[in-house]
Amino acid sequence: MNALQNPTQVEIVNTVTERCDSCGAAAKVGVRLSGGGELSFCGHHANRHAGEIAKTANRVLVEAGFAWTGSSRTA
Numbered sequence: 001m002n003a004l005q006n007p008t009q010v011e012i013v014n015t016v017t018e019r020c021d022s023c024g025a026a027a028k029v030g031v032r033l034s035g036g037g038e039l040s041f042c043g044h045h046a047n048r049h050a051g052e053i054a055k056t057a058n059r060v061l062v063e064a065g066f067a068w069t070g071s072s073r074t075a
Helices: 043-050 050-056 069-075
Strands: 008-012 029-033 038-041 057-063
Touching: 029 050, 038 043, 043 050, 043 069, 050 057, 050 069, 057 069
Parallel strands: 008 057
Antiparallel strands: 029 038, 029 057
16 A cells, blocks of 8 residues: 555654654654554654654554654655
């Protein structure tokens, strides 16, 4: 699916309280996947995988003050 078929809702939140599922660092982005399930990413991994996140997520929570590169891909 692409962003036109499955629009991704991006929401700015005060904090993301989870840890990164890739490396265990403090998460900056929380993701609810279209197929079910949730993932959290630190800033590095969120930006590294921004394209895939934007394609597969229903909802993305971005911590206030964090510049997620995927937000421009979800419009």
